Amino acid sequence: QLQLQESGPGLVKPSETLSLTCTVSGGSISSSSYYWGWIRQPPGKGLEWIGSIYYSGSTSYNPSLKSRVTISVDTSKNQFSLMLSSVTAADTAVYYCATEVGCSGGYCYLVNYFDYWGQGTLVTVSS
Amino acid sequence: QSVLTQPPSVSGAPGQRVTISCTGSSSNIGAGYDVHWYQQLPGTAPKLLIYGNSNRPSGVPDRFSGSKSGTSASLAITGLQAEDEADYYCHSYDSSLSGVLFGGGTKLTVL
Numbered sequence: 202q203l204q205l206q207e208s209g210p211g212l213v214k215p216s217e218t219l220s221l222t223c224t225v226s227g228g229s230i231s232s233s234s235y236y237w238g239w240i241r242q243p244p245g246k247g248l249e250w251i252g253s254i255y256y257s258g259s260t261s262y263n264p265s266l267k268s269r270v271t272i273s274v275d276t277s278k279n280q281f282s283l284m285l286s287s288v289t290a291a292d293t294a295v296y297y298c299a300t301e302v303g304c305s306g307g308y309c310y311l312v313n314y315f316d317y318w319g320q321g322t323l324v325t326v327s328s
Numbered sequence: 329q330s331v332l333t334q335p336p337s338v339s340g341a342p343g344q345r346v347t348i349s350c351t352g353s354s355s356n357i358g359a360g361y362d363v364h365w366y367q368q369l370p371g372t373a374p375k376l377l378i379y380g381n382s383n384r385p386s387g388v389p390d391r392f393s394g395s396k397s398g399t400s401a402s403l404a405i406t407g408l409q410a411e412d413e414a415d416y417y418c419h420s421y422d423s424s425l426s427g428v429l430f431g432g433g434t435k436l437t438v439l
Binding site: 247248321 | 330360361362363364366372374375376379380383385417419420421425426427428429430431432433
C-alpha cells in the first residue's frame, strides 16, 4: 500500500518561497498508474487543489496559483516537490500530497480522484 | 462561494438517512465530469469515500452511496452512526476555469 509523507519548514516569512517535499513509499513514483498532487486547506476552511505532476514531468496547475507554483519530481528519490513563491498570510494552510488515479478496473475517468493522502503538514506564513 | 455548492451543514439521528448535495453547472458536473467524494474526520487527512460518481473503494461500508444527475451529485449515508460525524467534500473539474474543484464542504453532525 502506498504511503506518502510531507516534509518541509513549518514557518515561512512573507514574500519568501514555500518548499515542501512528498516522499512516496510502498510503490514507485514512476508508476504509469498515478499522477501526484498537492492540495491545501487553510485553517477552518475547505480544500483547494494546487497542482499535479506525472512521473514524466508533465504538470497541471490551479489557474489561480499558476504564476507562483512549481511542482517537480525526483524519480531517483521517489519524491515530488512543491514550491510556492511570494507567499502571504493567505497561503497559511495544511498542505497535503496525494496520489491521483485516473483509471480503475479497466475504466478511465474524466477527472482523476485522490486515492492515497499524506497526513498533511501545517505551513504558517508569518514574520 | 465555491463553484460546486454544498450545504454548510446537515444533521441526523443515529440510524437515519442523510443526503449531501453538490450542485454545479453546465461547465462541470453538467458537462459530464466525474464527481468524487471525500470524508474528513476531525484533525485527519481526507479519505476517498466515493469515486467515479458512485463507486466505493474497498473498505468503505455500503451505507455510503453516490449518484449524479444533470448538474448535481449527491452523497447518501444510511444507518447513520456516530463515527460518520465529519466533513464531506465533493470534487470535480470545471472546463471554464480549467481546473480541479472541490465543493465548499459539508459538516455532518450526528445528533
